[in-house]
Amino acid sequence: MTIKFGLIGGGVMGEALLSRLIDRGIYQPSEVIVSEPQPSRQSYLEQKYAVTVTPDNRLVFTAATEVVFLAVKPQVFSAIAQELADVIGTNSSPLVISILAGVPLGQLEAGFPQLPVIRAMPNTPATVGAGITAICLGAYTHANHYQKAQEIFAAVGEVVEVPENLIDAVTGLSGSGPAYVALMVEALADGGVAAGLPRAIAYQLALSTVLGTATLLHETKLHPAELKDRVTSPGGTTIAGIAQLEKAGFRSALIEAVIAATVRSLELGK
Ligand SMILES: NC(=O)C1=CN([C@@H]2O[C@H](COP(=O)(O)OP(=O)(O)OC[C@H]3O[C@@H](n4cnc5c(N)ncnc54)[C@H](OP(=O)(O)O)[C@@H]3O)[C@@H](O)[C@H]2O)C=CC1
Ligand SMILES: O=C(O)[C@@H]1CCC=N1
Structure with missing residues (x-):
């Protein structure tokens, strides 16, 4: 089956999203690939969700046809963008969704040139479907990208759209x-x-x-x-x-x- 959804960073928030997306049937396990550096975490995710897990972020980026979901700490974003630089444009231009606190659309779009990017801020009640996520749309997004992000985040709770100048305040309130x-x-x-x-x-x-x-x-x-x-x-x-x-x-x-x-x-x- 085609890999549609790639998750980079299978930590607390990555798993919260992953579990609900699979539970709700939005993606089948065979349509998902996750990159995660820690071997114990890799086998945990593989066994619990029956998804493909790899330490290779480049593989995730090139395999995912619909969405690449970034759920790593903001401090590693630059390293990941550099690591992916020469594979961007070699796949089917997926929608990039970032939940990284603080990292602005400008930096995300510089890291993923010409790709549709959505910056989002969910919160941990997402784990039980009671989260709230604010999203803001990047310059290369279209209605289908907005709908995809709505579908993904609706699986973990409520969704609101905000202009980017408000997303740090969202982070301070509902994110934290x-x-x-x-x-x-x-x-x-x-x-x-x-x-x-x-x-x-x-x-x-x-x-x-x-x-x-x-x-x-x-x-x-x-x-x-x-x-x-x-x-x-x-x-x-x-x-x-x-x-x-x-x-x-x-x-x-x-x-x-x-x-x-x-x-x-x-x-x-x-
Ligand atoms: N926690 C929260 O309530 C919320 C967090 N966020 C945002 O979500 C993001 C993730 O946060 P959270 O889930 O709490 O953090 P976690 O540390 O739980 O998850 C991050 C995951 O990414 C892995 N990782 C580290 N380096 C890399 C790499 N180079 N490539 C791939 N994976 C890597 C980590 O592995 P390892 O542990 O081995 O380093 C870890 O499993 C952050 O940017 C945060 O700002 C947004 C909303 C709410
Ligand atoms: O503490 C943090 O930086 C992350 C972002 C929002 C919640 N946790």
Whole structure:
């Protein structure tokens, strides 16, 4: 069968995408080739997904007819672009999709001259199909490339299109955001333990509270401030907790976290 989808970098995000694309039948395992340097990781991916795995990025690039998906760390992008330089144009001009934080379309298009390129920023809930991905389109893309990227990222959650000048902010918010939320769940559970709850129950309560609140906001479209007001009884427990959060700069900490991650994303592209 023809190899249609090539994945360069079979790490956390590469595997998240790969597993859902195969699960959803968007690509058959026989249509996929993955390059990955680590032998233990190679055999893991080969056994789990029945795809072809190789250490050879050039082979992936030349074999894939539809899409080459870049899921390596931004720091190795230049080395990979150099490694692929003389095979670009020797295959069927695949759509290149990059999820590399910070690496701008300009650099991607310089690395893959004349090829359609899409820069994207997914997030780790993609692993369970609950991700959100922002995409921006390069200069050589057409409607069919946009549709292909939509199809691929819809397999792992929601998709939004943004102009490229917003993608670093997307990275600071939803790309990095799962770590902030995980930290919050952990800290809430710690608070429960400090207040006397057993660890397992504290964790269950913390996780369910975050999940339930997100579902409630999502389904009712309530404004977060409105939900906060509904929980907060006059002279009650919640306002006592909120006063403490405000004293500790909770909102400001989150705002500054998103800004710092956005700035770091911009730095990664320099
Ligand atoms: N993690 C996240 O939440 C998100 C990450 N991203 C972006 O996704 C990209 C990948 O991140 P993530 O999956 O977390 O990172 P990982 O380190 O888990 O995955 C990168 C993979 O690429 C492999 N690799 C390293 N060098 C090469 C090479 N020269 N050729 C081929 N493969 C190579 C690594 O192997 P080895 O381990 O042996 O070095 C590893 O398996 C990054 O650019 C990141 O900015 C985007 C959105 C969210
Ligand atoms: O931390 C990072 O750089 C990557 C990009 C977004 C999430 N993880």
